[in-house]
Amino acid sequence: MNKRYGIVIDIDRCTGCGACMLACAVENNVPPLPAANDRRGITWMRVSRIDNGEEYPERRSAFVPMMCQQCGVETPCAHVCPQQAVDVDPATGIVGQMPERCLGCRYCMAACPYHARYFNWWDPSWPAGMEKTLNPDVAPRMRGVVEKCNFCHGRWHRAKERAAAAGEKDIRPGDYLPACVEACPAGAIRFGDLNDPASEVSAARKEPGTFRLLEKLGTDTKVYYHSKRDWVRQIAFAPRPGKENVRG
């Protein structure tokens, strides 16, 4: 049976430390950009601060980790790509991005309702010596292409290889975790196969207070959020949580 990998994020547990953002950049060889700002920065995983709109001392905040929501149906970025550089893998449900095919038109960025895609404005470069710390499972990509979260596809390949070496047909649950899930000290991000009724995420997505962003679009995203607070759940109807409604 095909898998349908997904994530459930407990917003009430997230402290906004940013470890997931760092782990994502380390894992996927996303470079530090000296000339970048919040518009041009490349943050496949971005944590935004939201609030209830009240004045101090009634003001309350929460942190929302945002990445590609991995649309399963009518995937907007895949529809608009003239190069077929975006593809939904039927075996995993992961929306993949092939930078070799991308011509940098950025239609997909315009089409993405979650603003989760980033354009590589520069060739990747690291301070002298730091290139030694690059992850050998992920190639650094050139400038002029659009990229996004792919649930650490390099890790999926690694897990597949390990499973094959062990003579197993399939990856065991827990053997494949994206870097952000592994890094979260608060345990706010859970990952697994949504098609597997025994998986933790399968049960978690049915809990009260769990929602998806812009569910009305019918894109069947595979990233779920959870909060017990009503005002936090209102982000389900916003184009993008937080004040950063800007694009790279």
Next chain:
Amino acid sequence: MTTRRELLQFAGGSAMGLLLTPAPWRLITDTALWSENWPGIPRPARGEIRAKFTHCGLCAAGCAVRARCVGEQPVSLSGVAGGLCPFGVAGHHLPYHPERLKQGNRKEAAEAVARAIAASGPERRVAVLDLQPGRTASWTYRRALAAIPHGVYIAPPEPACSLNFAAARMVLSLGAPLLDGFAQPARVFAARPNFRLIQAEAMESRTASAADEWLPVAPGTEAVLGRAAAGVLPVRQAAEMTGLPEGRIAGMIRALRENGPALIVAPQMTPEVLAWNIALGAWGKTVMPRREAPVPKTWSKAAPAVALETVKDGSIGALLIDESVGDGHLPWESIRPKLATDAVVVAFAWTRSGYARHATHVLPAAVYPEALGDVPPAVDGVNAEFRLTVPLIASPDGTIDPAEFVAALAGLDAKDALRERAAAIHATGRGKLCTYADGKVAAVKDLKPEDFWKALSTGAAWTGDAEESGRTPRIAATFAGPSSEHWPFRVAIETACAPALASPLIGKLTQESHLRLAANRAALHPREGFLDGTRAAIETPYGRRIFEVTVDVAVPPGVVLVAGGPEIADIVGADGCARVVRI
């Protein structure tokens, strides 16, 4: 005869026809593939993938770290029993930081210190400032200073006790960043589902936003609630000072007393905070004596730790500052008056961001994860612990081990100090050893000394046996009045554990998103009258720093929020008083 028109038609037709063949599209693909791999783009190293284990040396929490290495080179770090903080996640980038110090004149510095030792006397002393006391290196400093005439060992106060979050059911945090770098994230978050967290703080910090209840007190009055909980301050007076309703404070105190074991946590676990906990009956339950791993008996002759405040002004002729480790910083303006006018100041540092700015000599030190050392007892370590920061890569030529430098001044050989201490621990036969690679736990008495050391030096951790808490210390809970009104602002530090320099990737949090404040910015409430992007100066009794203003409604009036790090620590005292002026 072929006409020119026919020639042009042929050429045009050929060009159009070429587009219908795969050739141009193949060329585009090949060009894209080439540009992805052209020599300007770095290529990741290839080699055998393996895991190494160590402990994070960036702060006293000392989290267990699993490093994924290609050959000998770490390419990613992750926690062993839970996640790491963002600084720890990218800690393996530090050796390559553009601002890394790599050169220094050891001979010149050693000669200057030797001259200062020769000229020392009761009024002109030789001092070491150890920013992370409790390590084996700290013992080396103390032993060396006991041997050097007029030596004095200066260290910031260590926590007065250890905290047991696993046993707590109610936690009152008085502005401590409990969920954001205060203690080991793995331990705190493992215990988090079992306790109710009340965060008393002027602004809604990361910890406050994830707490069960946030008490928005008036800036600088967090400690008032601790005094009220301990019964040394009437609730009514506490309500007046904090701006909270009396009923809310009374309810909080009732909850602490009835739903225990309770725990009061403050950014600095001073004897006063310990006294509040004792008054709540927390001693032996959630608050324990601070325990250190055993040391060899031959180390008994060691200089005592002295607080900086007790050192006479102008009495230090030579000061050696060990800031090779991540955390801990005393304002330079509190150190400067203690120095003689011609004092020699040697900073052992890996960056110029800290005390190296003020030193007469700067010597490059190894940085995590190059440096071999141990981690001091964690504030949330219930039992004694011995954890090594095992080097994952070699330090560059020219780096100097501060402990060996100081030991050499006293004629001590401290190269094997860690091994000697491990032998002393093994000799007690107590405790157990946890090896992260296989998750096994073995009793020390079942291990040979060589195996014990070998395991420690490959990233294992020793934990002492559980001990009785002993007699409850007698510490009086006191009440101190509010501080001066000349400083209307309170400085809130967003990242209390911020190291001097972090991985360049931290820009993802400060520059490429707005998750954390950048080091050059200060956030103020719009009511303070500052405009976004303008410059302002923060003035304190210790000095002045200029910042770019970020207007943020999440910062309460009367509070100025800054990022953290040595430059701000240089000017902010323990009370956090300040004023903000336009430039």
